[in-house]
Amino acid sequence: MAQYAKSPLMGQMMSQPLLISGLIQHADRYFGDSEIVSRRVEGDIHRYTYRDCHMRARRMANALGKMGVKMGDRVATLAWNGYRHLELYYAISGSGAVMHTINPRLHPEQIAYIANHAEDQYLFFDMTFLPLVEAFAAHCTTVKGFVMMCDRDRMPPQSKVPNLMCYEDLIAENSDKYDWPVFDENSASSLCYTSGTTGNPKGALYSHRSTVLHSFASVMPDALNVSAQDVVLPVVPMFHVNAWGLPYSVPMVGAKMVFPGPALDGKSIYELFEQEKVTFSAGVPTVWLGLLTYVGQNNLKFSTFRRTVIGGSACPPAMMKTFRHQYGVDVVHAWGMTEMSPLGTAGTLQSKHADLPEEQKQAILEKQGHAIYGVDMKIVDDSGKELPWDGKTYGNLLVKGPWVIERYFKGEGGNVLQDGWFPTGDVATISPDGYMQITDRSKDVIKSGGEWIGTIDLENIAAGHPAVQQAACIGVFHPKWDERPLLVIVKKPDAEVSKEELIKFFDGKIAKWWTPDDVVFVDALPIGATGKVLKNRIREQFKEYKLPTA
């Protein structure tokens, strides 16, 4: 960790470390009766308050102590968004141990790899994951016990899982008298492995300081803009970069929290939105696709839903327009990554934009947005030279800030920084007034005749066609140009469109040589563990594809 010079005259304010336990203490003291509502894996709706959550987190912290969990020990979870998962967020990190959230959509072998790499001491899981845990438990070399997150009467009479304990027993058997320990704010608080489309997943190890600072920054008006007046439903899973920090930032502001559990289909989400008067939500575009389809097909409206943050992959402008114009829901397009806790930028307007025509406002909002204070960014060429902010020149996007990774857990991948900046692997432009736009992941960029074609633009245009449900664009081999764009399309149910019509749809919307050479129609796109389209899988599928132009 970097060391800095000390002034002979130091400030004289209280030196109080920024600790995660402080967030739940604050929520209890000032918003104690605010509700936390969860759709449980058991199928019912559970409700209680921040005060209850804090009390049960203290009981669990006592249980962890008795189980021998010490400061710095990793404790894993395999769970949906729900109140017990939230309790663990506070019990584990608050007591000085490290909350390691594992993505249950991964293959059992990958889960065992991650648990062993992290040296997890215990693993807590939602009861629906019992078969999954049975599949990998024997391969976990460091886990001393498994805790099923349910009541005693839901426990299996017998199981292959060694040392299987019941969550509610631990809660019932332990006292709620617990003083959150005070320690160095740079201590590790939680661990999250990157999705790892190539090679083994690598761990991003957050600290209490980075997490609390990220929470402060993320609730700001031009970031997520969350307040005590909101009812927040995080669709983004608590096992994917800490649900973009919402389990920390929502208690920080005392907003009512609504957890969807495993039911992420359009109907279930819509019903919860309406029943609980949700005002704000956050998720990846694929989830919103399901919600918008359900709402559209059933001719429904949202009564209270007013704002959503969309990120994780590029939000198609057509989706943003549907939300805004058809349903009156503002979309904040945000960008970030596991290595950034995850928030880096958010797209909002400024006072100087107030009189712009609607189309120009929309064009600004479609970008990934402005750096949130705390994050700095730049674009560079392959030799590391900084490139101009002209909104046209694109280059490798580098970032730094107090919630940006310095190195991966256990030094995997070696020194990842470039002159103190973290290379994101994304390619972007930055406008003169600081709005960043991702053109692609560097490994997805199409290299055509020595020039680059960004696939996100092409996908966004295709997604704007009324017959298109989802679009992905990949580069396939071309004997003259090396690579040319192939568009892979999922049509809307009952919609029809021809290849020729789709290719013509690009006329005038983009440089002619960017136009896709061909279109293929598929039933579905492969979606990865974090809800993103798996481009590498599509490239594999069409690796032998012969373009008509070849």
Ligand code: AMP
């Ligand atoms: P992850 O670490 O799994 O959250 O993935 C981070 C990556 O997702 C980023 O490096 C981007 O490539 C992509 N990503 C996240 N948000 C956006 C966005 N708003 N637009 C385009 N790509 C995004």
